[in-house]
Amino acid sequence: MVRLRNSLAIKLVVSILLVSGAIFLFIFGSNFSQSRDILLKNVRLNAKDISLATVNKIEIILTNVEKIPYTLAYHLEHSNLSKDELIKLLTNVTASSAEITGVTIAFEPGAFPGEKSEFAPYVYKSDGVLKTVFLKPPENNYRLKDWYLIPKELQKAMWSEPYYNVDNNSKILATFSVPLYKIIGGKRVCIGIVSAEIDLHWLEQIVKNVKLYQNGYAFLISHDGTFVTHPEKDFIMNETIFSVAEKYNDLNVRKYGQAALKGKSDFIFLNKFLSKKNIWLYYVPLVTNDWSLGVVIPDDELMADLNALTKYILLYNVIGAFLLIIAITILANRITRPLTKLAAATDEIAAGNFEVAIPEMHSKDEVSHLAASFNFMKISLRQYIDNLMETTAAKQKMESELKIAHEIQMGILPKIFPPFPDRSEFDIYAVIEPAKEVGGDFYDFFLLENSYLYFAIGDVSGKGVPASLFMAVTKTLIKATTTIDLPLNEIIFKVNNDLCRENDSSMFVTIFFARVNIKTGEVDFVNAGHNLPYLVSQNGEIQKIKKTGDIAVGILNDYPYQLGKITLAEKDKLYLYTDGITEAQNIKDELYSDKRLEEFLKTQLNSSAKELVLNSVKEVKRFSDVAPQSDDITSFVLNWIKPVESD
Amino acid sequence: MKKVLIILILLFGIFALQAQQKKEAPIKFLAHWIPQAQFAGFIIALENGIYKKHGLDVELLTGGPNRSSLDWLAEKKTDISAAWLSSALQFRDKNVKLINIGQLIQKSALMLVAKKGRGINTINDLNGKKVAMWQQDFRIQPDALFKKYGLKVKDYPLSETQNIFIRDVVDVTSVMLYNEYHLLRNSGYDEKDLTIFRFQDFDLNFPEDGIYVLEDFYNKNPKVCKDFVHATLEGWEYAFAHETETVQLVMKYLTKAKYAANEMHQLWMLRQMKELFQPSAGQKIGELRETDYNNVVKTLRASGNIKQEILFNDFYRSPNGTP
Numbered sequence: 001m002v003r004l005r006n007s008l009a010i011k012l013v014v015s016i017l018l019v020s021g022a023i024f025l026f027i028f029g030s031n032f033s034q035s036r037d038i039l040l041k042n043v044r045l046n047a048k049d050i051s052l053a054t055v056n057k058i059e060i061i062l063t064n065v066e067k068i069p070y071t072l073a074y075h076l077e078h079s080n081l082s083k084d085e086l087i088k089l090l091t092n093v094t095a096s097s098a099e100i101t102g103v104t105i106a107f108e109p110g111a112f113p114g115e116k117s118e119f120a121p122y123v124y125k126s127d128g129v130l131k132t133v134f135l136k137p138p139e140n141n142y143r144l145k146d147w148y149l150i151p152k153e154l155q156k157a158m159w160s161e162p163y164y165n166v167d168n169n170s171k172i173l174a175t176f177s178v179p180l181y182k183i184i185g186g187k188r189v190c191i192g193i194v195s196a197e198i199d200l201h202w203l204e205q206i207v208k209n210v211k212l213y214q215n216g217y218a219f220l221i222s223h224d225g226t227f228v229t230h231p232e233k234d235f236i237m238n239e240t241i242f243s244v245a246e247k248y249n250d251l252n253v254r255k256y257g258q259a260a261l262k263g264k265s266d267f268i269f270l271n272k273f274l275s276k277k278n279i280w281l282y283y284v285p286l287v288t289n290d291w292s293l294g295v296v297i298p299d300d301e302l303m304a305d306l307n308a309l310t311k312y313i314l315l316y317n318v319i320g321a322f323l324l325i326i327a328i329t330i331l332a333n334r335i336t337r338p339l340t341k342l343a344a345a346t347d348e349i350a351a352g353n354f355e356v357a358i359p360e361m362h363s364k365d366e367v368s369h370l371a372a373s374f375n376f377m378k379i380s381l382r383q384y385i386d387n388l389m390e391t392t393a394a395k396q397k398m399e400s401e402l403k404i405a406h407e408i409q410m411g412i413l414p415k416i417f418p419p420f421p422d423r424s425e426f427d428i429y430a431v432i433e434p435a436k437e438v439g440g441d442f443y444d445f446f447l448l449e450n451s452y453l454y455f456a457i458g459d460v461s462g463k464g465v466p467a468s469l470f471m472a473v474t475k476t477l478i479k480a481t482t483t484i485d486l487p488l489n490e491i492i493f494k495v496n497n498d499l500c501r502e503n504d505s506s507m508f509v510t511i512f513f514a515r516v517n518i519k520t521g522e523v524d525f526v527n528a529g530h531n532l533p534y535l536v537s538q539n540g541e542i543q544k545i546k547k548t549g550d551i552a553v554g555i556l557n558d559y560p561y562q563l564g565k566i567t568l569a570e571k572d573k574l575y576l577y578t579d580g581i582t583e584a585q586n587i588k589d590e591l592y593s594d595k596r597l598e599e600f601l602k603t604q605l606n607s608s609a610k611e612l613v614l615n616s617v618k619e620v621k622r623f624s625d626v627a628p629q630s631d632d633i634t635s636f637v638l639n640w641i642k643p644v645e646s647d
Numbered sequence: 648m649k650k651v652l653i654i655l656i657l658l659f660g661i662f663a664l665q666a667q668q669k670k671e672a673p674i675k676f677l678a679h680w681i682p683q684a685q686f687a688g689f690i691i692a693l694e695n696g697i698y699k700k701h702g703l704d705v706e707l708l709t710g711g712p713n714r715s716s717l718d719w720l721a722e723k724k725t726d727i728s729a730a731w732l733s734s735a736l737q738f739r740d741k742n743v744k745l746i747n748i749g750q751l752i753q754k755s756a757l758m759l760v761a762k763k764g765r766g767i768n769t770i771n772d773l774n775g776k777k778v779a780m781w782q783q784d785f786r787i788q789p790d791a792l793f794k795k796y797g798l799k800v801k802d803y804p805l806s807e808t809q810n811i812f813i814r815d816v817v818d819v820t821s822v823m824l825y826n827e828y829h830l831l832r833n834s835g836y837d838e839k840d841l842t843i844f845r846f847q848d849f850d851l852n853f854p855e856d857g858i859y860v861l862e863d864f865y866n867k868n869p870k871v872c873k874d875f876v877h878a879t880l881e882g883w884e885y886a887f888a889h890e891t892e893t894v895q896l897v898m899k900y901l902t903k904a905k906y907a908a909n910e911m912h913q914l915w916m917l918r919q920m921k922e923l924f925q926p927s928a929g930q931k932i933g934e935l936r937e938t939d940y941n942n943v944v945k946t947l948r949a950s951g952n953i954k955q956e957i958l959f960n961d962f963y964r965s966p967n968g969t970p
Contacts, residue, residue, distance in 0.1 A: 139713070144806040146814075153803070153816040161810055164907070224813050224834035237907045242833040246911045258835045 008339075009332030013325050020324065024317055028310075035306055040280070043212075043302055044267040047282035047295045050210055054218060055286050055293050057206050062159070062176070062288045065099050069178040069194040070157070072105065076194065077181055083114065083121075090123040091130055101125050101173065101199045105180070106135060106142050107192035118143065124197070148193045151177040155190060159289030162200060162228050164237065172200045172228065172237060174289070204229045207293070213301040223290040225257050248275045256281065260292035269299070338367050342374055354382040402465065406438045409468045412475060413442060417610065425518050426453065427639040429609035432632055433580070433617055439632035440467030440509070441578045442475050448484045451518050457530065457576040457636050458511040461552070470507045474499060474553065478513065488513055489561040492526045492553060496561070499554040508554035512576055521568035521640050526561050528553045531582060534575040534601055535566065536612075542601050545574075568640040573612060575601060580633035584620045587627045592620055609637040674703060674871065677725035678710040679717075679734070682900035683908070684886075684916035685825060685856070686710075686729065687893050688751075692882025694896055701878040703871065709904055712807070717859070720745060726864055727875060732854045732935070732943055733952070734784045739962060740953035744862040747963045749876035750935035751883070752855035752923045756824040757788060759844040760831065765818040767842050770849070774798045777817040779805040785821060788846045788853055791946050795849065809834070825919035829912055851946060854939050855923075865964060876966035880933045887921045890914060935963050 072093060081089065086105065094103045102124030112119040120135035120142050135142045142148050147160040157178040165171035177195040181188045203220065207229040210218035219230040225240035235244070241257035244250075252270055259266065263285040273279040278299035285292050300307070341359040348356040358375040361368030410432070417429050430443045440460025447453050456478055460467040477495045492513055499509070512533055514525035525545065529552030532544040548562040568574070577597075584592040600619050604612045613635045620633060678686045689707060692698050698705040708725055710716060716728035717735060721743040729751075730738075738745055759778070761767035767776060773793070778800040780786040786802075793800055803817050809827055812820035813834055822828040824845075832838070846852055858876055865872050886893040894913045901908040926932050937959050947953040 144804045146806060146808055146810045149804065149806070150811055150814050150816055153811070154814065158814075161808065164905070224810065239909045240833045242835055243909045243911045246833065247909075254835075258837075261835050 007332075008336045009329050012332045013328045016324065016328055017321060021321070028313060028317070032306070032310060035309075036303070039302065039306055040267075043280065043297060044282065047212060047267065047280070047297060048284070050212060051218070051282050051284045051293055051295050054206060054210050054295075055284055058203060058220075058286060058293075059288045061099060061202065062286075065097075065196055065198050066157070066176050066178075066288070068093055068097060068100060068103065069176055069196045072103070073178040073180050073194040076105065080113070083112070086112075087121050087123065087132055090121055091132065094123045094125065095130060097196075099198050099202075100196050101171075102197040104135065104142075104175075104195045104197070105192060106148055106195070107180075108143070108190075111182070111191035120192075147175040147177045147195050151179050151193055152190050155179055159291075161222050161224055161226065162237065165199075173197050174200055200228065210295060212295060212297045214298075215301060216295065216297045218293060218295045220286075221257070221260065221292050221294065223261065225261060228291065244274060248272075250274075256283065259283075260285070260294070261290075263287070263290065263292075334363075335367055338371060342371055346374065349378055349381070354378060354385070402438055405465055405468055406434065409438060409442075409472060410434070412472055414445060419445065420447065423518075425641055426516070427609040427641060428453075428455070428637070429613040430457075430634070430636040431613050431617055432634045433621075433629070434632050435463070435580070435629050438465055438468040439463055440471045441580065441632035441634040442471045443576070443634060443636045444475050444479065445638075446479065446482075448482070452484060452515050453518055453638070454482055454513075454515045455576075455636065455638060456511060456513040457533075457578065457634060458509050459530065459578040459580075459632075459634070460509040461507055466505060466507060470499075470509060470554075474509045474511070478511070487563055488515055488524050488526045489563040492528055492550075492561045493559070496528070496553045496559055497557055500557040503554055508552040510552045514574075516568065516574075516638065516640065518640075521570075521572070523566045523568060523574070525564045525566070526550065527564065528561060531577060531579055533577070534598070535568075536573040536575055536601050536605065537569060538571040538605060540602065540605055542598050570640070570642050572640050573609065574638040574640075575612065575616070576636035576638075577616070578632060578634040580629075580631040581616065581620050581635060583631065584624050584633065585627050585630065586624055592623050596623070609639040612637045612639075671704070673706040674727060674875065675706050675708055675725040676727045676729075676875075677708040677714070677716045677719050678729040679715070679731065679856070681711045681906055682707070682709060682897065682904055683826075683906075684894065684897045684913040685920060687886040687897050687917055687920065688879050688883030689729075690882070690896055690900055691886045691889075691893055692878050695882070695885060697878045697882050697885070698875070701874040703874055703878060705875070711904070717743070717745070720859060720861060723861070726860065727872075728859045729856055730859050731784055732857050732940070733787055733947060735857065735859050736944065736947055736953055736957060736962070737784070739957050740947075740955050745859045746862050746865055746961075747857045747935055748860055748865065748872045749858040749879070749933045749966045750854050751857060751933065752920070753926055753930075753936070753939065754855075754923050755788065755846040755851070755853045756826075756855055756919065756923055757785060757846065757853070758822060758824055758828070759789060759792075759819055760812075760822050760828060761819040761842045761844070763840055763842050767818060769842075770796055770844060771798070772842075773800060773819060773844075775800070776819050777801045777803060778819040778821075779803040779809075779811045779817040780821045781805045787947065787950055787952055788851050789821065791851055791950055792844070792846065792849055794950075795851075825916040825923070826912075829915040829919075833912065850942070852939060853943050853946075854935065857935065869964075872964070873966050876933060880966075883920075883924065886917060890917055893917055931967055933966050935965075 090103050090105060094100055102122060104120060104122040106120035107115065107118070109117045118136055121132060122135050123130060123132045151158050157176065160175040160177065162172050162174045165173050175195045175197045177193045179190045180192040180194050182191045207218045207220050217231050220228040221241050222228050225242050226237060227235040227239050227241070230236055241260070242254055245253035245257060253273065256268060256270065260283045265284040267280065267282045270279050270281055273296070280297045280299060280302060281294055283292055283294045338359055338361055345356050345358050358371055358378060361371045413432065419428060428445055432441055432443070440462060441458070443457045445453060445455035458471065458474060460471045460474065474495065477498050478491065481491045481494045492511065510530040511528040512525065512530040513528070514523055516523045527548045528550045532547065535543050535545055545566060546564070548564040550561045551559060582592055582594055582597055600616060604615060607615060616635050617633055676689060678689065682690065693705055693707055716725065717730050717738045719725045720728040721738065732747070732750070735745055735747060761773065761776070765776065766772060778789065780789050780802055782804060803811060805811060805821055809820055809822070809831055811817055812831070822831060831841070858879065860872055894910050894917060897913050898908060898910060924932060926934060927936055930936050940959050940963065944953065944957060
């Protein structure tokens with residue numbers, strides 16, 4: 001079985017899910033971030049519009065209020081009112097304005113004609129009734145107050161920070177102060193401050209009306225960061241944006257506060273604003289009084305739709321992923337199940353069971369193609385193995401027959417040495433080292449009438465069974481044809497004609513056939529195309545027995561073979577061999593050659609027949625070394641020891 | 648039987664009358680500023696029954712601007728007052744026989760704060776700059792400082808707010824470390840934007856908040872005076888150890904007195920008070936050190952704020968000494 005994590009199904013599921021997951025995440029992420037950007041862009045614009053509209057509303061009211069002190073200051077600069085006229089003017093102005101809760105004209109000590117010290121009439125509304133008081137130290141050292149001191153020093157009209165009404169703490173007031181100038185001695189000198197005071201309750205209402213999403217809200221901070229309006233009532237006048245930042249240890253809020261007080265405007269994200277929600281904040285300055293409006297939009301509400309959409313997309317994708325897993329698993333199983341069966345079947349086949357059925361595939365895909373190929377392979381394999389078995393059996397049979405043939409072939413050669421132990425005049429030894437296959441070399445010898453030793457050596461063309469049969473026939477024919485009174489060339493002539501007849505396979509055999517008169521050492525011979533034997537004399541003379549110029553037997557009918565004659569001296573040796581000796585090859589493809597043979601024979605002058613035969617074979621094998629033996633090696637030696645006087 | 652009963656009722660009546668007569672008016676205490684964490688120890692001592700534990704019946708009068716604690720002491724509208732050492736010395740100089748029975752703030756919380764952006768980094772950079780200062784006692788040290796370093800500054804009156812500084816009328820302002828300095832920070836100023844000049848760094852350290860009584864009150868009630876100081880110190884100890892509880896209590900007082908306030912500011916104040924209370928080596932908390940005293944006297948005499956020679960031992964009764 002395949003381990004689970006190696007299974008094709010798992011691999012498919014994992015890799016497809018990974019790739020599709022990555023693609024999904026990329027699309028989802030970029031879609032989300034783009035949607036978010038678009039959303040934020042719209043919200044930013046929306047918040048900006050609302051903020052600017054709110055700021056505008058506030059500034060219209062503030063600007064309206066500003067007109068009154070400006071007008072008063074201008075009027076005072078260009079007129080010389082008496083104390084009563086001044087108070088009447090203040091009363092009229094205060095009464096005529098709905099927004100204004102009080103008006104003060106505060107002079108530097110002695111600056112108002114007729115007043116030696118501080119003079120500051122203050123007309124204000126108290127429960128709908130106009131009251132007039134004169135601010136004076138020590139109870140009210142107005143010259144130290146922000147609304148007086150700062151515009152005077154800066155020589156600039158300005159709004160004060162918000163403050164609580166001294167009488168009624170529930171009211172938050174702010175004052176707009178305009179420096180009052182007089183030309184004294186040709187110089188324009190600030191002689192006091194004209195200020196108008198307003199109740200800021202309407203401000204709260206305007207800011208409260210700013211609504212964005214469900215829980216979005218707006219707030220207002222003054223020039224020193226104090227909350228002027230905020231849904232959290234306790235914040236108002238008590239906390240500054242910085243004290244809140246300190247409380248929640250939020251440096252980003254502090255940074256926002258600093259930027260806001262510098263009159264900057266931005267749309268920012270604040271993480272866990274006031275330790276609560278993540279929010280988006282749009283802040284914009286009120287140019288009129290250097291305050292700052294902040295519009296808060298909770299991030300979760302802003303992102304609610306997007307988040308819901310995101311959740312759905314995620315959900316769909318999870319479902320999609322599951323469907324994908326199921327589909328891939330089914331598909332993979334459809335592929336792997338037959339493959340698994342196929343693998344099991346293959347295992348069976350490998351174990352040698354060709355009877356196993358290759359599972360049938362109904363689909364027309366690559367897998368069924370594979371199964372069909374497998375089936376074909378199984379059948380082919382089976383046929384091949386059947387053939388192989390048959391061939392092997394046939395070959396084995398043939399080999400065993402060849403072996404028998406070889407044994408028979410060898411069996412017909414005389415193999416007992418010495419063959420004539422009671423004869424001391426001569427000594428014979430012969431050996432055949434057959435090549436792998438059955439060869440066609442042979443030798444033979446026999447005595448006729450005790451004085452003639454016939455001997456022959458031959459080499460049939462070709463190899464194998466035909467050659468061996470041809471050799472057997474040749475050997476048998478020679479022996480059968482030989483009679484004592486028939487010259488050797490006649491014998492060969494007959495043998496030749498017999499072999500030529502019905503020699504359809506056009507085989508032939510080289511033969512050296514000789515007869516030695518044991519008594520005299522006279523040798524008759526016929527050399528039918530055979531390697532020339534050597535005559536090895538005791539005196540060290542090595543000579544080839546010359547050709548009789550005849551062709552091999554079995555080639556030409558009625559060919560007239562010639563008879564050759566030599567006479568052996570005492571202890572002469574005749575060395576007969578087949579081309580297995582001289583044509584033996586070493587690994588360098590060099591032939592053993594006649595020359596090497598002659599050199600060898602020179603070293604064997606005193607060897608017996610047996611020694612010479614065995615040594616020569618040994619010598620050839622030594623030469624060949626590891627090179628394979630390609631032909632039969634046959635070696636035959638006749639050692640004519642001495643003539644014996646016959647009776 | 649009836650006679651016995653009548654006698655018993657009469658006896659009971661007499662005891663009851665005696666008991667009622669024994670109950671005296673509570674001891675009044677007036678702080679020199681609004682009820683903020685600057686006076687947390689007093690508030691805690693009262694609210695947590697520490698005064699009661701010491702056998703004291705204390706009433707905390709609400710302090711604030713336009714209510715001078717030393718004026719009230721001189722007028723006997725209060726029995727015990729908190730006040731600055733320099734203020735008390737000037738009253739003593741004007742023959743108000745008041746004595747210090749405990750010194751709380753050992754180091755000047757008053758300091759000058761300057762805008763680094765205006766190129767003020769060292770004391771000499773103050774020369775020619777616009778400086779906002781509170782009046783009277785609050786400008787004794789700055790004036791002495793400017794004199795000492797030969798600085799000419801253009802001075803501006805400082806009111807209850809720091810807007811004069813925030814609105815850039817002045818380059819330098821006076822703040823209390825525990826109060827306005829933090830308010831500046833909570834108006835958006837970062838520490839790095841400000842250069843701070845503390846008077847102790849210029850040998851002008853004035854111990855500030857101390858506890859004062861009139862000499863004859865002390866002579867009549869020495870134990871009450873000592874118990875009051877010890878109970879107050881205990882209140883402070885508790886306040887420093889229980890910041891949240893203390894700040895919430897102080898917030899209650901501030902809200903009741905209708906002052907704008909927030910917890911972070913009161914917490915800051917409480918923590919600074921703890922630092923400012925720390926006595927020098929060998930000195931116990933709540934004690935006035937003679938060298939500090941002499942330094943203040945020397946400065947006040949030099950500036951002409953006091954003319955008489957006021958001896959340390961006449962002016963000060965250690966809460967830990969024998970009566």
